Amino acid sequence: MENNKAQHEIVGFVLIVLIVSVIGVVFLTIMFNSNDVRGHSSVEISNLLEASMYYTTSCAIDYIPNYREMQDLIKDCYKGSSKKCYDKRDSCKVVEGDLKNILDASLNVGETHPNKAYKFDIYYSSEDEETSNEEVLSLSSGEFMNCSSIVGGNHPIPIGDFGFGNIYLELDVCKGSI
Amino acid sequence: MRKNKKSQLKIQGTINHRFLDLGFSKKGQLKIQAHKNSKKFLVPESSKAQLKIQAMTNQRFLKLGFSNKKSQLKIQEMAFMIVAVVLFFALVGLFVLSIVFVNIQDEATRIAEEKTLAAATSLADTPELSCIAAKVNCIDADKLISLVNLNNSQYDKFWPFSSLSVIQLSGFEKEEEDLVECTFANYPDCDIFNVYDKKVDNERAIASFVALCRKDFQNDRTYDKCEVAKIVAGTEFKRIEE
Numbered sequence: 192m193e194n195n196k197a198q199h200e201i202v203g204f205v206l207i208v209l210i211v212s213v214i215g216v217v218f219l220t221i222m223f224n225s226n227d228v229r230g231h232s233s234v235e236i237s238n239l240l241e242a243s244m245y246y247t248t249s250c251a252i253d254y255i256p257n258y259r260e261m262q263d264l265i266k267d268c269y270k271g272s273s274k275k276c277y278d279k280r281d282s283c284k285v286v287e288g289d290l291k292n293i294l295d296a297s298l299n300v301g302e303t304h305p306n307k308a309y310k311f312d313i314y315y316s317s318e319d320e321e322t323s324n325e326e327v328l329s330l331s332s333g334e335f336m337n338c339s340s341i342v343g344g345n346h347p348i349p350i351g352d353f354g355f356g357n358i359y360l361e362l363d364v365c366k367g368s369i
Numbered sequence: 370m371r372k373n374k375k376s377q378l379k380i381q382g383t384i385n386h387r388f389l390d391l392g393f394s395k396k397g398q399l400k401i402q403a404h405k406n407s408k409k410f411l412v413p414e415s416s417k418a419q420l421k422i423q424a425m426t427n428q429r430f431l432k433l434g435f436s437n438k439k440s441q442l443k444i445q446e447m448a449f450m451i452v453a454v455v456l457f458f459a460l461v462g463l464f465v466l467s468i469v470f471v472n473i474q475d476e477a478t479r480i481a482e483e484k485t486l487a488a489a490t491s492l493a494d495t496p497e498l499s500c501i502a503a504k505v506n507c508i509d510a511d512k513l514i515s516l517v518n519l520n521n522s523q524y525d526k527f528w529p530f531s532s533l534s535v536i537q538l539s540g541f542e543k544e545e546e547d548l549v550e551c552t553f554a555n556y557p558d559c560d561i562f563n564v565y566d567k568k569v570d571n572e573r574a575i576a577s578f579v580a581l582c583r584k585d586f587q588n589d590r591t592y593d594k595c596e597v598a599k600i601v602a603g604t605e606f607k608r609i610e611e
Contacts, residue, residue, distance in 0.1 A: 197442060201449045208453045212460045219464060238490075238578040241506050245580035245595040256587040260595070293597050296541040297578065 233364075236344030240360050243293050244346065250276035250285040261289065262348050269315055269327045269350075269358055283328065291330055298364060300333045308333025308365040317356035327358060338365035484575075488602055492528065493579045500582050502593065508535060508600065510583035514556045516564050525565040532566040532574075532603035537581060538596045557583060572603040 244262040251258050255277060259267070267274040268283040276285060290311070298306045313327040335341075343363040350356055492498060493506050497516065500507035513535060516524060524533075540548045540560030551559035581598035584591050 198445065201446055205449050205453045208457060212457060216460060216464070219467070235577060238506060239597070242578045242580040242597045245504055245507060245582065246597060247592075247594045254588075256585070256590055256592040258592060258594075293538070296538055297597060297599075299542060 231340065231342050233342035233344050236342055236362050236364060237346060238344075239297055240344055240346035240362055243290065243297075244348065244360075246289065246293060248285055248289050250280060250282060252277060261286065265313060265327065265348060265358060265360075266350065269325075287328060287330065290328075291332075294330065294362075295332060298332075302333075302367075305367055306333075306364050307338060307367040308335045310335065310363045312361045313358060314361075315350075315356060315358050324359075333365065335363075335365050338367070340366045342366060488530075488575060488577075490577075492533075492600060492602065497524070500580070502582070504580060504582070504595075507580040507582055507595070508598065510557065510562075510581050513562050513564070513581075514551060514553065517551055517562050518553060525567055528602075529604075530602040531569045531572050531605040532601075533564040534566070534601050535562040535564070535579070535581065536560060536599045536601065537562075538598060541599065566603075567605075569603075569605045572605055574601050574603045576601045 244260065244265075246261040247258045248261055248264050249258065250264055252274070257277075259276075259282075264282050264286050268286050274282055276282060294309060294311060298309050300306050300309055309330075309332055311328075311330040313329070315325040315327060341363055343361065345362070346360045348358040348360070350358060490506055493508050498508045498512055500509045536548070537551075537557075537560055543560060548560040549555065549558075551557075551562045576599050579598055579600050580595050582593050582595040585594040
């Protein structure tokens with residue numbers, strides 16, 4: 192009887208060790224898998240944002256062909272509607288239209304494509320931590336669901352002309368399983 | 370002698386009981402007894418010594434049944450413990466290895482990305498391609514078209530890539546076969562600048578976005594027209610011989 196009891200105790204101990212180990216492994220696996228979906232900074236995305244800031248828009252100031260660069264037009268858009276294009280178009284509308292064309296063509300978003308969706312934000316941030324960020328423009332395409340990973344990048348535009356703070360561009364891309 | 374014989378018989382009796390306990394058959398017991406008697410008890414010379422040996426063997430027989438089970442249990446216990454310890458260390462090892470390999474993969478991805486960035490940025494910033502205006506990550510399309518028309522003769526050994534091409538924004542959504550190759554004749558209404566291609570078998574393409582600027586002309590004035598482009602640099606993979 193004592194021998195059987197001892198055997199049962201040993202088997203019980205081994206079972207407990209096994210169960211605890213399996214639970215630990217499952218927990219760690221879930222933990223590591225959940226980390227994969229977090230946003231990673233991508234050089235490709237940062238380069239896309241940097242290159243798109245040199246894009247020559249169709250918005251001319253004063254005369255044609257004095258077309259504004261994208262980064263200058265974003266600054267105009269942030270500063271207000273006082274600066275309009277030569278053809279009376281709103282600078283913010285031109286920024287929105289041109290940036291959407293660039294991002295749609297560059298990222299080629301779609302359910303069956305490697306890039307499933309993107310989110311693009313332009314906001315002003317002052318050096319003062321107490322002041323909240325001021326949104327300038329927001330664009331998105333596709334649905335940010337079931338992403339295998341999220342890659343992103345950002346690019347700052349200094350305000351200049353004795354202004355403080357920067358305008359920041361942030362782009363997040365949802366990668367599909369393909 | 371008589372006393373000795375009596376004591377021998379007693380001992381034999383006890384042995385018989387023990388054999389019964391151990392599960393030997395009666396026939397077998399008798400055979401063993403006869404065998405023992407013929408060898409030891411019928412020889413009158415060293416009867417005292419025989420008795421001593423018998424007494425010693427008796428003690429062993431006494432302990433054998435119980436100690437066998439106990440040692441079996443101990444072996445079982447030890448085996449279970451060894452299995453548990455081995456499993457535990459195996460799982461700990463797997464856990465440590467997974468952490469190490471996750472870090473290695475992250476590190477490899479990071480290095481590959483840095484390499485892409487370095488390659489693309491350095492290519493865009495070389496005097497052969499860079500824009501005249503102080504723009505980072507910018508390629509001058511007018512310089513690029515002159516490189517395209519050199520017909521693979523000079524720059525394929527200058528850059529450490531197996532192929533080099535630049536795709537304009539107009540070609541981003543087109544299939545590779547539909548891309549219009551840039552020449553002096555159709556520039557700038559084209560899609561791809563093929564600088565050179567060594568046409569290697571095993572090639573991996575590294576792509577990065579750049580600004581592509583050129584001088585344009587409108588209303589009797591020139592201006593810089595920039596758009597987004599993709600620089601695609603191919604590197605040859607060396608296969609390890611099996």
